[in-house]
Amino acid sequence: MGRRSDHTRSELKTLFVDEGRRQLARTGLAGFSARDVAKRVGYSIGTLYNVFGSYDGLVLAINARTLALWGDHLRQRLAAPGGDRIATLVDGYFDFAAREPRAWIALYEHHMADGAPAPEWYQAVVADLMGMVAAEIAAALPSAEPSGVLSLARSLLATVHGHCFFSVYRTFDMLGETAPIDAALARVREAIAAARA
Amino acid sequence: MGRRSDHTRSELKTLFVDEGRRQLARTGLAGFSARDVAKRVGYSIGTLYNVFGSYDGLVLAINARTLALWGDHLRQRLAAPGGDRIATLVDGYFDFAAREPRAWIALYEHHMADGAPAPEWYQAVVADLMGMVAAEIAAALPSAEPSGVLSLARSLLATVHGHCFFSVYRTFDMLGETAPIDAALARVREAIAAARA
DNA sequence: ACACACAATTGAGCACTGTTCAATAATTAT
DNA sequence: ATAATTATTGAACAGTGCTCAATTGTGTGT
Numbered sequence: 415m416g417r418r419s420d421h422t423r424s425e426l427k428t429l430f431v432d433e434g435r436r437q438l439a440r441t442g443l444a445g446f447s448a449r450d451v452a453k454r455v456g457y458s459i460g461t462l463y464n465v466f467g468s469y470d471g472l473v474l475a476i477n478a479r480t481l482a483l484w485g486d487h488l489r490q491r492l493a494a495p496g497g498d499r500i501a502t503l504v505d506g507y508f509d510f511a512a513r514e515p516r517a518w519i520a521l522y523e524h525h526m527a528d529g530a531p532a533p534e535w536y537q538a539v540v541a542d543l544m545g546m547v548a549a550e551i552a553a554a555l556p557s558a559e560p561s562g563v564l565s566l567a568r569s570l571l572a573t574v575h576g577h578c579f580f581s582v583y584r585t586f587d588m589l590g591e592t593a594p595i596d597a598a599l600a601r602v603r604e605a606i607a608a609a610r611a
Numbered sequence: 612m613g614r615r616s617d618h619t620r621s622e623l624k625t626l627f628v629d630e631g632r633r634q635l636a637r638t639g640l641a642g643f644s645a646r647d648v649a650k651r652v653g654y655s656i657g658t659l660y661n662v663f664g665s666y667d668g669l670v671l672a673i674n675a676r677t678l679a680l681w682g683d684h685l686r687q688r689l690a691a692p693g694g695d696r697i698a699t700l701v702d703g704y705f706d707f708a709a710r711e712p713r714a715w716i717a718l719y720e721h722h723m724a725d726g727a728p729a730p731e732w733y734q735a736v737v738a739d740l741m742g743m744v745a746a747e748i749a750a751a752l753p754s755a756e757p758s759g760v761l762s763l764a765r766s767l768l769a770t771v772h773g774h775c776f777f778s779v780y781r782t783f784d785m786l787g788e789t790a791p792i793d794a795a796l797a798r799v800r801e802a803i804a805a806a807r808a
Numbered sequence: 809a810c811a812c813a814c815a816a817t818t819g820a821g822c823a824c825t826g827t828t829c830a831a832t833a834a835t836t837a838t
Numbered sequence: 839a840t841a842a843t844t845a846t847t848g849a850a851c852a853g854t855g856c857t858c859a860a861t862t863g864t865g866t867g868t
Contacts, residue, residue, distance in 0.1 A: 444722065448855070458818050459856085469855060522780065522784040523720050525641065539787055544786055568786050569774065569794040576773020577766065583719065588734055589741055589765050597766040605798055645826070655847050656826085666826060 426465050427475065429455050434476045435517060437448050443523050448472055473524045474536055480517045481539045484510050488546060496605040500606070505600045507574050508581065515582050547571050554606050566609055573605070574598045621640050623662050624672065626652050631673045632714060639713040640720050645669055670721045671733055677714045681707050685743060692808055697803070701796045704771050705778065712779050744768050751803050770778045770802070771795045 421429065434451045441447075448469050452462040466472040488506045492499060511518040526532065532540075548567040555563055577598035580586045586594050618626065631648045638644075645666050649659040663669040683761040685703045689696060697756035708715040723729065729737075752760055777783045783791050 421726055433622075442722070444724075448854085449853085460818050460858085461628040461816075463856070464816070522776075525639070527641075531781065531785070540782075540785060563787070565794070568777075568783065568788045569798060572777045572783075572794070573770045573798055574773070574789070576769040576771070576776065579719075579773065579776065580765075580769045584728065584738075586765065588728070588737060591762070591765045596767070597762070597769070599799060601766060601802055604801050607805075608801045642822085646824090657829085657847050658845075660827070661845070 423465065426457070426461070429458075430462060430465060430472065431475050431479050434472060435479060438476060438520055440515050441512050443473075443520040445527065446473070446520075450487055468527070470524075472529055473520070474532065476517075477521050478536055478539050479525060480514070480521060481543065482550070484518075485543055485546065488543075492546075500602060501555060501599055502590050503547065504602060505595060508578050508595050508598070511578050511582050528572065535564055544571065551606070552608075553589075555609055556608060562609070570602050570605060577601075618661065623654070623658070626654075627659060627662060628672050628676050629671065631669060632676060635673060635717055636711050636714050640670075640717040643670075643717075651658050665724070667721075667724055670717070671729065673714075673722060674718050675733055675736050677711070677718060678740065681715075682736075682740055682743065685740075689743075689747075697751060697799060698796055700744065700747055701799060702792060703773055704777050705792050705795070708775050708779050715779065727795070741765070741768065752806055755806060759806070763802065765804060767799050773799075 416533070430451060434446075434453045437454070438446055439453055449459050450460060451472070452459045455462075462472065465476060487510050488503065491506045492504050494502075531537070544567070548564055551567040551570065552558070552560070552563045555566070558566075565576040577594045580591070586592075591597065603609075627648060630652045631643075634648055634651070635643055645659060646656050648669070649656045652659075659669065684707050685700065688699050688703045691699075695730075699700060728734070741764070744767070746766040747762055748767065749755070749757070749760045752763075755763075774783075774791045777786075777788070778791040788794065
């Protein structure tokens with residue numbers, strides 16, 4: 415069968431993850447097929463399992479890549495000088511989800527088969543994103559104590575997530591909401607103002 | 612095979628939906644099997660398809676029942692005299708989700724196979740819940756205009772949903788949050804206070 | 809140069825899924 | 839009693855995730 419050294423193990427990983435992301439973006443998690451990913455990459459299903467261990471392993475790798483890209487997306491937007499950094503963060507949250515809704519949804523809809531929590535290395539990627547948010551909230555509340563800042567940052571992340579979720583899931587369409595980003599930002603601003611007082 | 616008139620069509624529906632809900636609560640949507648529901652009820656898979664038309668039809672019926680129960684749950688709590696009605700609503704949102712997390716999750720994780728929106732009769736059940744929330748927000752803001760009330764009600768629903776989502780999905784565990792209901796209620800109170808001012 | 813050990817790759821096979829539909833059985837109408 | 843109708847069945851189909859014996863490519867030791 416003869417392609418033992420066509421690709422290194424990490425090249426293989428990239429191949430599968432890239433093709434997997436493409437397929438996920440097209441079909442969503444429900445229609446996602448590891449077999450089809452393997453076929454399209456040109457390797458057998460056996461090789462995919464050799465590399466990722468399981469279906470969960472593949473999806474986890476794909477989701478980690480999506481999270482990393484999300485982080486890059488936010489950092490890039492924050493790097494622009496000036497501007498309202500909180501608004502940039504909120505907008506970046508929505509923008510990324512809107513650009514690849516199915517991949518974004520898969521971030522949340524995928525669960526480990528045994529119900530176990532995600533592995534450490536994956537949680538670290540999530541913690542990195544949380545850190546970005548916390549840093550901006552801290553900057554907006556110079557005189558607040560760290561634990562309060564963290565708590566508020568988590569709550570505001572949940573607030574923005576809820577709005578983004580209803581937006582991507584079309585729940586807001588159903589309820590007649592047309593400006594979810596504005597609404598999310600308004601809630602965030604109110605909470606920060608209240609924390610300042 | 613001989614049970615043509617054991618159950619009427621609507622009795623059959625109830626049978627399948629009840630057993631389906633039981634199974635959904637145990638296995639979650641990913642492990643849910645229409646075949647197994649049929650087997651447990653004692654009818655063939657063909658009969659299930661005759662009644663619901665498709666897998667989506669069955670899950671939709673199950674989810675509609677879950678939504679109705681959620682509404683009953685909230686109404687029952689609100690019916691108690693006195694008390695903080697906003698806090699009751701927020702608490703009821705979390706409480707129901709925590710009691711049957713897998714059924715609650717299925718409410719959001721199920722999507723029509725063709726990506727189409729949910730049928731009218733299903734949307735009506737959702738609208739009913741939204742109406743309950745809007746009524747309470749309106750009561751909290753006596754002098755506000757109706758369109759503003761509706762807009763705020765949608766936004767606060769999203770806010771609470773985001774907190775509840777992170778709670779049920781264990782994201783908050785991962786981030787160290789231990790009092791998500793308090794956080795959600797605080798955000799809601801701030802927003803209402805800001806709307807009053 | 810050759811044989812041997814090792815590691816990567818394969819794909820048929822298993823138990824499961826949702827879905828269809830001809831055949832069959834039970835009921836109702838004539 | 840016979841015919842028409844309707845409910846019910848389950849085998850068949852194409853697909854899924856997953857396993858593992860067999861095969862093939864590579865590297866090493868002599």
